[in-house]
Amino acid sequence: MAEELPHRHVTLDEVAALAGVSRSVASRVINNAPHVSRAKRESVEKAIRKLGYVPDPKARALATRQAGAAALVISRDDPEVLTDPFFGQLIAGVAGALEEADLHMMLCVAATPRGRERVEQLVRSRAVDGVMLTASHEDDPLARIAKEGPLPVVFGGRPVDFEPRWYVDIDNVGGAREATEHLLARGRTRVVTICGPQDTEVARSRYRGYREAMTLAGLTPRPPETGDFSEAAGATAMTRLLEAHPDLDGVVAANDNMAAGALRALRGAGRSVPADVAVVGFDDLAVAQLTDPALTTVHQPIRDLGREMARMLVGVVAGRTAGPLILPTHLVKRSST
Amino acid sequence: MAEELPHRHVTLDEVAALAGVSRSVASRVINNAPHVSRAKRESVEKAIRKLGYVPDPKARALATRQAGAAALVISRDDPEVLTDPFFGQLIAGVAGALEEADLHMMLCVAATPRGRERVEQLVRSRAVDGVMLTASHEDDPLARIAKEGPLPVVFGGRPVDFEPRWYVDIDNVGGAREATEHLLARGRTRVVTICGPQDTEVARSRYRGYREAMTLAGLTPRPPETGDFSEAAGATAMTRLLEAHPDLDGVVAANDNMAAGALRALRGAGRSVPADVAVVGFDDLAVAQLTDPALTTVHQPIRDLGREMARMLVGVVAGRTAGPLILPTHLVKRSST
DNA sequence: AACAGATCTGGAAGCCCTTCCATTGTGGCG
């Protein structure tokens, strides 16, 4: 009953021969196609089991002109980027959804020129049916693929300079707005913000959310400090903000790392959190639970992001139509506010 | 000069036709094979550039019987596993080394029965040239692949119950020994340990390292407490150890998470770290720098692990011989000791 | 100038599938 010859590669012809049918019939059986009599179907199935046959996806791909795989492209300049737990979760989401669709996942890290070239080759060689692309910078050379090629490309996160046909994003504006409104609801009125790099859409959107909430509440948004999303940058920015606005009583940080830096700077300046100053972060990564006090932050559904990217891609590949998708965030209240 | 028809798929035949040669010659050119005159070689190269030709890896794979890809299989029961930053780094290492060898990477998350089945299919279908497998449990169904199939399988971390032909591992014994010796060198003599689950080789090896160091110093290893590598388990284990050995002055934790939990429990018990009790962790993940006090811990070169796994696999695929490889760890001294 | 030996060259046979199409077999219905 079990497979017998795991070594020699078994072909469909052998299955057909053993089952006493033609290769066409055998093929129809493994593809669950109609026009096969019950008897032959069972006979073929038996032969498949007996020989431990597994179809060769390469040959199948060649014949059907469908690769049976999708690529997840992580395009960053920094090869260390994968250390960010963000990607682990993203990958998990993508993996799950691709599994549902029975597609394989090619993971491409485009951190070097060589890597980028390889991705381009991969895509142009039709080795995958579609691409999920996380491209941060606006001038990412791989973004070109989305315009040029006929291949469906789903973006993870809206690029800063253009609106791709298909993308999934987190509601950064809404999240930041909610975070800010949370501070205001707590009675804080002198709320400042620490932004991310303004050449990323993420940072811009979060800043926009802060501004919207402030304006809506009839308050004047204060000029932001900008950091590169690192803990150190958060501390530096916080220090500067304290100089510029000694009376501040709330901080909206564009991510948890910078929020953690801000906490450190505040402690250094003798301000107590949340009594003197309330701090809210963004991302809800592990770090948010490890700070002291634990960080109130905007949770973003990263895994869902991956899942929806993959699902959207699967849909587009299948010819279904789809538009951009924005996933909701929610505020996680901890001790820093 | 640049590609012109990115849409229609260009085949080698078209290249050959444009260059005025046979397909054989064109093939030799793209494979850098001998027996092609200088003139024709250039002519073909020009045609390739003009048409923007990219060979189809599927067809090539079919003809050469080489997939041009390797699979990284992450086999865990928990779909959340990828959240662990460990895997991000591992993936980064693998990606880099595969890039060097010009192999593509298929990432398989085998967390569900369905996922496992798909991995098995993938492997048996010869869609990849080799597999890198991170299998924790001894009875992992995918470990069978390594024995049965003809496909090279490189393990990441030695499985607990058998010695695979090819694997790369961290020197867990040595690392734990060094950690323990570090405590001893600091004058601690009543050193206890918090182990990981004993059905993992990692946990066993680290415990062995502790025992070796203790014995070597003429001390009697104390009976360990066991946890599941989580922060909470670390705290629980620490509490129990404090009851059993109120006089303890040093703790070797099997990982950083449990060490963090231990710190929390110690603080709760009114012991100060490192004055009363010195604590050392293992892994050197981000959490180690965020605890208070920052954790002295054993750094493991995860990225190197990934890189060496991929390199070993590439070597084996190329027919080179290779044996197990154990990567050295080193102690990172911070404030907890 | 002729010939061995090497270097090129292109035809054709695969690699393993899917799918179109023509052929044969079957049942229902007038």
Added chain:
DNA sequence: CGCCACAATGGAAGGGCTTCCAGATCTGTT
């Protein structure tokens, strides 16, 4: 009882590439 529609079947033509092999071309000798 004969005819039509439709299901079932297998042959053959791909899909895009590599590679073997036989024949063509060229090199350098004597």
